[in-house]
Amino acid sequence: MTYAAPVEQIEFILKRVISYHDVQQTGKFSEATQETTRAVLSEAGKLAEQVLAPLNRNGDLTPARLENGKLRSSPGFAEGFAAIAEGGWVGLAADPEHGGMGLPQTLNMAVAEMMASACLSLQLNPLLTQGQIEALEHHASDELKSLYLPKLNSGEWSGTMNLTEPGAGSDVGALTARAERNEDGSYRITGQKIFITWGDSDVTSNVCHAVLARLPDGAKGTRGISLFMVPKFLPDEQGDPGVANSLKVLSLEEKMGIHGSPTCVMSYEGATGWLIGEEHKGMAAMFTMMNCARLGVGVQGVGLAERALQQAVAYASERKQMGEIIAHPDVRRMLATARAEVFAARAICLACATAIDMQRASGDADHAARAAFLTPIAKAYGTDVGCRVADTGVQVHGGMGYIEETGAAQYLRDVRITPIYEGTNGIQAMDLVGRKLADGGEAAMRLLDEILDDAKAANTDHHDLAETVWQAAETLRENTLTMIERDLPERFAGAVPFLHAFARVLGAHYHLRAAMAGGPAHVALARIYMSRVLPRYAADLAEAGAGLDDLNAIADTVLAGEFPA
Incomplete structure (x- = not known):
């Protein structure tokens, strides 16, 4: 089953259903004209259909693996990520001062949906990188920005988020990772982190870890946590990857789905890091990253729902039992309800992104409040719809949906993580x-x-x-x-x-x-x-x-x- 990017459906919502035209009228996003929007959606759709979608099954059948301590990504992922990076898709909504395109987050989320539909395991890499870019833009020193942002925006380097520790899942304040000050202004980071998405990579030349840790004088709970940039390779004087940092991947998790996305157990052993933001205020910077990722995860749910539904409709149109099963009332009920929910979830996610753009363009408190209010709804409803529609897709396939060769089960296995990560x-x-x-x-x-x-x-x-x-x-x-x-x-x-x-x-x-x-x-x-x-x-x-x-x-x-x- 091939994937068809829903460019026209997305464009209809942007033009007729949500307030994207208000975003286009702002000075900040005046270059996001209808022509530019259409061109971006069209090119992203082609990338998703022609380059990324064929990699989806590879990631499921040939997962990322560790060989002698080195990560080996799924077949074709390096080439797929290179196409993402070369197209400038990682920095689509990032600040042009550091190599981004400066386009609206609304457009970025529309692109993210199509990439997630095509290959969620690979799309997770730029999603986390984009979250780190946003955190650095808002909280990092000028020195860190000038060093890291151009590399992240270009896709030359990738970014991760390191919150979770063994025994301290959603209770971030219970973390035990510690940081110590060095005389040169850097810090020594020691501790273990789990569930780190794309914690290592062979598709980029460096992996930049945003790590939460506590300084000796940090208060208990979340109020005493700081955030640090801890790269896999320490940048040299030219800003290129130099000597290896004191960190390593201990293992990769064996997961229900998203097999092509390496989920790492990370060990930091006195690794060198640099402070992002202020000491003891790391949660503010991390929440900037997480809020970006939460909307992105809602969009992932929509993307997987779209992909699962497309395959279910195609199967129902071809499968004959007393006629094509798409004519059976109960099958039509399942497919029609799924299509209605996909439309609703997509519109909610894009409306949330529009509110974010309006707040960025105007600084208006009402837009900020709406974006904040819609974010948990977009994340939860988008991912719930993803799970429901993927489950429906298996049901429409009948027994063949439970057979792995059709691929219907992969969508359900892949999307099931989305209601869990980035805040359940x-x-x-x-x-x-x-x-x-x-x-x-x-x-x-x-x-x-x-x-x-x-x-x-x-x-x-x-x-x-x-x-x-x-x-x-x-x-x-x-x-x-x-x-x-x-x-x-x-x-x-x-x-x-x-x-x-x-x-x-x-x-x-x-x-x-x-x-x-x-x-x-x-x-x-x-x-x-x-x-x-x-x-x-x-x-x-x-x-x-x-x-x-x-x-x-x-x-x-x-x-x-x-x-x-």
Whole structure:
């Protein structure tokens, strides 16, 4: 099954559904004209279809491996990454001062989706590098910027994120990696990190690790953590990779999916590093990197959903059992619902990226608040949709979906990590009902007001769709106000279903906009979403309001399956 980049679908959302035209009107992104946007999407689509997609199966069947301490990437990955680097795709949204193109993050995320669809294992490399570029741009010294950013933007070097340690998964504050000051202003980094995506590479000449560690006078918890740049090879006087640093890859994890992406256990043994930002304030710099990556991971979910759905539709169109199975009502239900959710998730992710661009261009606090509010929704909903659609793809294939030769199972295995890494979807939901409602719900209410206003405007031409969206948004508004009144433990108990509800209503909002701006096909897809996906928001809100008492009443022994008399 070949991959067809959804360039026209993405361009429709940018032009007709979200506020990308506002981004294009800013001085910062004035060069992102419609012609430039179309050219970038077209070229990225060709790269994804012709160069990257053929590598996907190689990464699954021939994983990255360690040979005598050296990493060997999957067949063709070096050539595939070279095409990414030579095309300037790594630095697409980076600052032109250090070799980036300075184009909108919205466009960058659209490109990232197509690359993730084509070969997620390889796309993870530039995704992490882009996150590190952003962290350096915001927090690093001028010296570090001038040395590292040109190499990262060009794809000559790659970047990683080193947070997790054995026994300290999501509890970053429990890390034990330590840093000591050297007299020359550098630092000695010692400790072990796990789950490091592309922690080593033979497709770039240097790997630049952003490592969290604690100085001797660092406070306990996250407040005392610093962030350091620790390269695999120490740059020489010319800025080229010099002698090897005191770090190594201990092993590669054997994973359920993304076999072509080397997930490393890293050991730092007095390695030389340089401070990124200020001492004891490393989490601020790391969160800059993580927020970029969280939206990128949501986009990965959309990308895998698109790829899985394309293959499922192709199979259903060819497979005959009492006629082509695509004509069977239940198969049509699965495929139509999947297509409606892919559209919604894609629009949410691109709307989040647009808010980021508007904040960067204007510095406006409202745009910043919207970007912050949408990020956990985009990450969680995009990856949940990825898992649901990939699972649906296996189901449409029937028994052949469970057979590896069709490739349908790979999409499910690959996408399953996305709700977990860069902050689990449960953490995203707690962030939404905690930090993102800490403003008293202002950002949420501004978004809901927009949804309600659009529904009113659509009432004449699409009364039934508009009324459905209006009622859902009004119900969500009431439940959001109720959520704000609860204490944090009560909020957290209902956080995940609350996020689901918000995502479903947002998806309906964007489908309504598409129905207003598009043709009969968009109206038909919107009807699928309104009748088969949106109604689930009511059940989500019912669960979100269930509170904490019933959860606390269940003893651990009952969870383990013990029911004493």
